Amino acid sequence: MSVHDTTGPLLEARGVNVSVDGRDILRDVNFSINHGEFTGLIGSNGAGKTTLFRVILGIQEHAVGEVLVHGEPLARANRSLGYVPQKVLFDPDLPIRARDLVALGADGHRYGLRRRPRALHEAVEEMLDAVDASAFADRRVGGLSGGEQQRVLIAHSLISRPELLLLDEPLANLDPGSVQEIIALLHRVSKRQRVAILLSAHEMNPLLPVMDRIVYVANGHVASGTTDEVVRPNVLSALYGHHVDVLRVHGRVLVVATALPVGPPPSDEHPEFVVE
């Protein structure tokens, strides 16, 4: 387990600005993530969620400000971070079984052709079990459903024992049943393995029962805190730049624009990062 102290925040973003081709995508972003907490990164499509992940991973160019992990500047490919990207496409003919992909999370970066130790095989079994993927461990990843692939990717990222797991829109394109399963699974894993989770989504409602904190992105700006602190009319109106109402109906939260926006519409459209 971690040798670092767990008193301060695990990750801290301070004054992060990102502009691409002269356009501001994120402005003065500040937030922190604590050990073992479940944080939702909420914002509409194109709000800059993927860009923010890239900043945290240290692969976003033209970023100003700093991201601290354990109070220290971020090194590229920090071992404390695990990452599940938005879209991973697997060819159905790919000769890689679910368990092979999980094992690559542990030793895929190692050079040399050593035999995998027994401990690694055991860790793979354990991880597959933790994400309820044992039943399809021997099937090719390309032939699995979206929800099944998501579980395998989570196991792949968790096997290196990160302290923070970043998941970019893991719930997109899943049926409602799978959404609930993946959320429950992440909640369980984060408590059991004491791993903090930062999960991006454009819909906050499925996450309300498990979210400790929220980072709300809109209009290039960010508001963060507990759900009760952030999901309020005054906070979100300031963020969007026009008045919005927050309605609570049957335990669900709806953020709606009350009137036509005055002034220019929020420029929250920009191309999401595409993995080449």
Place this chain on the structure above:
Amino acid sequence: MFASFMTNAWISGTIVALLAGAVGFFVVLRGASFAAHAIPNGAFAGAAGAYLVGISPLVGLVSFAVLAALGIGVSSRRTRNDVATALSLVAMLALGAAFLAVNLLYEPTINALLFGEILGVSSSQILPVIVLGVVSVIVLAWFYRPLLFTSVAPELARARGIATTTVDVAFLVVVALATALTVPVVGALLTFSLMIGPPAAARILVSRPGWAVAGSIGLSVVTVWASIAASYLFNLPIGFFVGALGAVLYLGARVVARRRATHPAT
């Protein structure tokens, strides 16, 4: 066909098959078939150039294949991979055409370069072929896991801290070495069929990565042995048999896979 003058054909053919099977597995996995088609054309130009200045064709094959690989690897950082590959391909082919035009090569020599020749490797070349083959296999084995990882899920590999561009370029250089050894035997136009057919069939039949590599190598060796024998018996270019067998293997694997899907294993 096992006469002493055929010894070099069997030895070099086997080395080429082992190497092409292993390299080809990753070519297919990475969707780099087009690069595997372009690099032999670079090698072809190199061989033609080597004849022109009177040096060993193997030197021309290796240097031009590596140049083509680096050209593809470096320029595909800036532009799209298929465009970079296509440009390298046509530049090399044009160069090869020019070299042939000013060369006074016999037609059989040109034919052998393009379509393969079972006697294409001479006794003086057999040692360099063995050395380069062994070096390529060792390099491939050494970066097997990062190569597999970047081939399967490049964005995950990048997040894990693997220098994916370095792995990409290093792999293309290994493809170039394998190509340089394969062209004299199978021919420039059909070298890539040996790197595609057997691996594509193996990955359909076997779902474990390690066993799929082994299967790819096995099918590749069988393809080359059968092609050498058939080429000797029927006096047709070896490239023809390699290409035809590769296609047959792939179709056969598809049929077997479909049978398995409809009639699950008992």
